[in-house]
Amino acid sequence: MTVALVTGVAGQDGGYLAQQLLAAGTEVHGLVHRPLEALLPTRPWLAEITCHRGDVTDTEGTAALIRELRPDRIFNLAGDSSVGRSWRTPERTGAVCGVAVPAMLAAAGELADRGRDVRFVQASSAEIFGNPAQPRQDERTPIQPINPYGAAKAYAHVMCRIYRDRGLHVSSMVLYPHESPRRSPAFVSRTITAGVVDIVRGRRDHLELGNVSARRDWGWAPEVVQAMIRAAEQPVGDDYVIATGVAHSVEEFVARAFAEVGIADWRPLVRTDPARLRPRDAAELCGDAGRARLLLAWHPTVGFDELVRRLVDAALHASTQAPLAVLT
Numbered sequence: 001m002t003v004a005l006v007t008g009v010a011g012q013d014g015g016y017l018a019q020q021l022l023a024a025g026t027e028v029h030g031l032v033h034r035p036l037e038a039l040l041p042t043r044p045w046l047a048e049i050t051c052h053r054g055d056v057t058d059t060e061g062t063a064a065l066i067r068e069l070r071p072d073r074i075f076n077l078a079g080d081s082s083v084g085r086s087w088r089t090p091e092r093t094g095a096v097c098g099v100a101v102p103a104m105l106a107a108a109g110e111l112a113d114r115g116r117d118v119r120f121v122q123a124s125s126a127e128i129f130g131n132p133a134q135p136r137q138d139e140r141t142p143i144q145p146i147n148p149y150g151a152a153k154a155y156a157h158v159m160c161r162i163y164r165d166r167g168l169h170v171s172s173m174v175l176y177p178h179e180s181p182r183r184s185p186a187f188v189s190r191t192i193t194a195g196v197v198d199i200v201r202g203r204r205d206h207l208e209l210g211n212v213s214a215r216r217d218w219g220w221a222p223e224v225v226q227a228m229i230r231a232a233e234q235p236v237g238d239d240y241v242i243a244t245g246v247a248h249s250v251e252e253f254v255a256r257a258f259a260e261v262g263i264a265d266w267r268p269l270v271r272t273d274p275a276r277l278r279p280r281d282a283a284e285l286c287g288d289a290g291r292a293r294l295l296l297a298w299h300p301t302v303g304f305d306e307l308v309r310r311l312v313d314a315a316l317h318a319s320t321q322a323p324l325a326v327l328t
């Protein structure tokens, strides 16, 4: 039986990935850095895998776990994925999203040197491209991060290339924002959909946002993680941009979400909160997933309107229920 280790298994992507791996008959181990009892109420799927307590910044501990488990697949999804927060905690972001990665690569390399066919998949990020000149970014786009999160991810991305060149099966997935009802409230998709639903329910009278002109390529998280599984099964590791190829502004997201609940005149309901503006924010990030389409037979099926509809529906549902599936 294939054994997989998923770091960041308590996060949005970690959960979907673990569930898809389990469905494929894989034995799944996950690294969690909070007590399991605190995580289980909002992440019931963790009961179906073997959880190990630890923090990727304890590089010795993570390497020891890899040596002990001898996994066939390692998916590194650990990290504080909030770009905004990385400005307030740049050292922690650097430690978790950057410095932690080579220790895992080295431990995987040791297994490979002993004959194990181990495959490493890194959750990289479009933020490594900074504010790119190219309207569509691909695997050859220059790496020029403009925020602490992007810099940490860029370091990890380059380390993945270095270990791949040394012979390890490593794939680095350059992910664009990808959403689901399990997305943390720190992200704009949840901020918008929760705010719209609160307004509809009469719980507040306006929504506060930061830079609404930013344009992003939003995808559907459950299908983004499929690409990770497929990358691990390729004959060789590679870099893959995983994106829809279509960008929309935050303002368009807001308009679409309000339209879902029948509100056309939304502008009076939205205000700018200067505290939500970032020191620097890419004007537009939009990916060309041509390589993933060709080599992984991966293509996104959930478009922007459908994505917003699903998120608004989930937020409406959660507003009348205990928010079981929503991460806190």
Ligand SMILES: C[C@H]1O[C@H](OP(=O)(O)OP(=O)(O)OC[C@H]2O[C@@H](n3cnc4c(=O)[nH]c(N)nc43)[C@H](O)[C@@H]2O)[C@@H](O)[C@@H](O)C1=O
Pocket: 080, 081, 082, 083, 084, 124, 125, 126, 127, 175, 176, 177, 178, 186, 187, 188, 189, 191, 208, 209, 210, 211, 212, 214, 215, 216, 250, 276, 278, 281, 282
């Ligand atoms: C590729 C990348 O994708 C994600 O990072 P993100 O794009 O920064 O995600 P977000 O939802 O925080 O921001 C999206 C945009 O929305 C703007 N924005 C406006 N007003 C608010 C606002 O009120 N809150 C937030 N959070 N953003 C706002 C904000 O300035 C930015 O332009 C992560 O998966 C990350 O891990 C990753 O790798």
